[in-house]
Amino acid sequence: MLAKARRVDPADLGETPERLLDTTTYDGVTLAALYTPADQLPEPPLPGVHPFTRGRTALRDTTVGWGxxxxxxxxxxxxxxxxAVNTAVLHDLENGSTSLWFTLGGEDLPHAALERALDGVFLDLAPVVLDAGAELVAAAEAFLAVLEHTDADLTEVHAHLGADPLTVLVRGGPDxxxxxxxxxxxxxxxxxxxxxxxxDGTVFHDAGAGDAQxxxxxxxAGVEYLRALTAGGLDVDAALGQLEFRVAATDEQFATTAKLRAGRTLWARVAEVVGGAxxxxxxxxxxxTSAAMMSQRDPWVNMLRTTxxxxxxxxxxxxxxxxxxxxSALPDGxxxxxxxxxxxxxxNTQLLLLEESHLGRVLxxxxxxxYVEQLTAALSEAAWAFFTxxxxxxxxxxxxxxxLLAERIEATARARASDVARRRAPLTGVSEFPDLAEAPPTSTTEPAAPGALPVTRRAQPFEALRNRSDAHLETTGARPQVRLVALGPLAEHTLRLGWTTNLLAAGGIEAGPGAGPVAVLVGTDARYRxxxxxxxxxxxxxxATTVLLAGPPKAWPPDAPDQPDGNLAAGADAVAxxxxxxDTLTADTSEVPS
Known part of the structure; x- marks a missing residue:
């Protein structure tokens, strides 16, 4: 079957033809098409036992699950x-939330409003996490002031002040x-x-880093914090106890699961090396859930991604x-x-997973x-190499x-952007199955601060094309349109016709039978000949001043007297x-309909 698919002689596939089905991640991790007992690794210790690969604790309440x-x-x-914030907070707690995350200062909730926002919250039952960026001191002081007036038993209060100074540095802020x-x-x-x-690992993920990166x-960053904390007077165990890791979860299911398992394994190794218990x-x-994977176009698909x-x-x-x-990718919703x-x-996405699917009942x-054990081990090895x-x-x-950090992440981001542009990494509702009739979003993408890692969403290149189409529609009353010239009966060309229509729509271009400066010939390779x-x-x-071919250039008869002006084919840079x-279709928009 593999020889037939590749149109080669079986002898040309080598001694291990199954390796031709392997894929390689952006971190250089090789993924096999199938894992068998031959890939079995030694069983890691139980949850709650060093190095915590299988879970940080063995005592999690399985009737509750994760927070x-x-x-x-x-x-x-x-x-x-x-x-209003307090109303929303109490509503969340009454309806399934178990902890609260507040972003404070700047364009977010003012520090002075934190006490009112927490009014009526039982702090000994609902942990609070802060996130204030460069205003970390003011945010912490605001919360500490709340603790001074609380009726809760302070020994039962669990909270995280959320200082992330290295993340602030990454984003171009002060040290x-x-x-x-x-x-x-x-x-x-x-x-x-x-x-x-x-x-905070999400800042690297948002800039385009691979999972291992x-x-x-x-x-x-964690080791940098440990050095500073121990130099500041804390012993190693106390310093280790002050850290929490934030990780991006994506719609790449197995990679995310393995990343969390690998992260615990690696940090346990760091703690062991520095002499911690x-x-x-x-x-x-x-x-x-990843901000980079979210799209502005067809945002309803984001529900599937986040689930x-x-x-x-x-x-x-x-x-x-x-x-x-x-x-969340749309500033105005x-x-x-x-x-x-x-x-x-x-x-409720989480509540369905916990209370109806009962995912939290098994550690x-x-x-x-x-597969997961091998991927966990491979990610651990690649991440440790990048760390060293x-x-x-x-x-x-x-x-x-x-x-150096930006250079390594940028290289991965370029590789992923190339795959997105070539539709090797399809984005439903954006590069695949787009809806040209949807209302255009309002984008407020801000440039990164000088020297800061950028924040990029994977859908942005295609969304920029759609924005151009929307602008043309607003100016002229019609979208850019390409004329499709289908060759042969429908049953013969329907697959390529659907593929071409879908591709054009990803750029905001309508496909139709009408006249226009650009035509695309659509048919089978045999029909082209x-x-x-x-x-x-x-x-x-x-x-038609430009005629394109839907398919590879080799499908066109080489001895034909005229050649198409280009082609649209799978694997090519669709964004370009x-x-x-x-550029061709919107070159002249002077004739605006009345």
């Missing part, structure tokens, strides 16, 4: 209605590591069970999971959709899978300052091809 962490305060700004260390010392000495430092960079290497993991991501994170052993609302609906769908359900590369460069801050030259001549006679088509 459902909902986010509040993002984008509310100085004029935020703290009462606040000393301030974070001071907060960590205060948190360690506080009566409440407070932790302080977030090792995300883990390796997070390890390097075995239990100190069990840092909490907070999984957040798979939440599933993978829960199966992978995350301690808490946050599902981003399906319209989806027209006609309330913020409360989007937030409810995000929260490490993927454990023992030949950063350490050899002088550590996290040195690698960031020298540009028999009827192609005559169809090409007819298209030119009908006024569609951009050129839009």
């Amino acid at each position: 459902v962490r909902t986010r509040h305060g993002q984008g509310l700004g100085p004029g935020a209605d703290a009462g 606040l590591l000393d301030e974070a260390v001071s907060l960590a010392v205060r948190a360690h000495e506080h009566t409440a069970a407070l932790t302080s430092i977030t090792v 995300e883990l390796g960079a997070a390890l390097a 075995p239990a100190s290497g069990a840092a909490p993991q907070h999984a957040v 798979v991501a939440a599933f993978a994170a829960g199966v992978g052993g995350a301690d808490a999971v946050t599902v981003l609302p399906f319209d 989806v027209p006609g959709v309330s913020d409360s609906f989007a937030a409810r769908m995000a929260r 490490d359900p993927a454990g023992g899978s030949y 590369e950063l350490e050899a460069a002088g550590g996290f801050r040195a690698a960031l300052a020298s540009g 028999s009827d192609g030259p005559d169809a090409l001549a007819a298209a030119r006679a009908a006024g 091809a569609l951009a050129r088509l839009l």
Whole structure:
């Protein structure tokens, strides 16, 4: 079958033809098409036992599962209605949320509003996590002030101050590591069970890092924090106890599950090397559904993406999971959709997984899978190699300052962008099965600060093409249109016709039978050889200045008197091809309909 598919003699496939079905991830990890008992690895220790591959704890309440962490305060700004935030917070807690994540300062909820937002929250039952970026000190002070007035038993309060100074550096902000260390010392000495430092891997993921790069960079940042915390007066175990890891969960189910398992394994190894007690290497993991995978076009598909991501994170052993609302890539949301609906769908995605599918009732359900165990081991090895590369460069801050970190991540981002552009990494609703009739979104993509890692969504190149089409529609009253010239009976060319129509729509281009400057010939390779030259001549006679071929160039008869002006074929750079088509189709928009 493989020889037939590749159109070669079976003898040419070599001694291990099955290896031709292998794929390689952006981190260089090889994935086999099939895993068998021959791939079995030694069984890792049970959950709760060093190195925590199978789970951070063996004592998780399986009737509850992982923590459902909902986010509040993002984008509310100085004029935020703290009462409305409090209403939303209480509603979430009454309807299934188990912990709260507040983004504070700047364009988010003001620090002064935190106390009102937490009014009525039992802090000894609902852990609170802060995220304030460069305003980490002010945010922490606001929460500590809340603790001074709470009626809760402080010994039962669990909270995370969310200082992430290295993430602030990555985003082009000031160096606040000393301030974070001071907060960590205060948190360690506080009566409440407070932790302080977030090792945020999502910033690397959002910039385009592969899974192993995300883990390796997070390890390097974690070690940088440990050095600073121990230099600031904390012993190794206390320093380890101040860290929580934030990891991106994507719709690549097995990769996300293996990433979380590998992350725990690697950090346990770091804790062992620095002399910590075995239990100190069990840092909490907070999984957040990927912002990079979210699309502005057909945002409803984001519900499917986040459901798979939440599933993978829960199966992978995350301690808490946050599902981003399906319209989070749109600054103003989806027209006609309330913020409360989007937030409810995000929260209920997890509740369905926990309360109806009962995913939390089994610890490490993927454990023992030949594929997952092998992928966990391979990711661990690749991540450790990247971590040691950063350490050899002088550590996290040195690698960031020298540009090494950005250079390595940018190379991966380029490779992924190429796959997206060539539709090897299909995006449903964007590069595949787009809806040209949907209302155009309002994009407010901001450029990265100088020296900062960029934040990129994978759908952006195709969305930029759609934005051009929407602008043309608004100016002229019609979308850019290409004339399809189908050769032969429908049953013969229907597959290629559907493929071509889908491709054009991904760039905001309508396909139809009408006249226009661009025509695309659509048929089988055999039909091109028999009827192609005559169809090409007819298209030119009908006024088409550009005639393209749907299919590979080799399908056209080489001895034909005229050749198409180009082609549309699988594997080619669709973004570049569609951009050129839009250049041709929108070159003259002077005739605007009245």
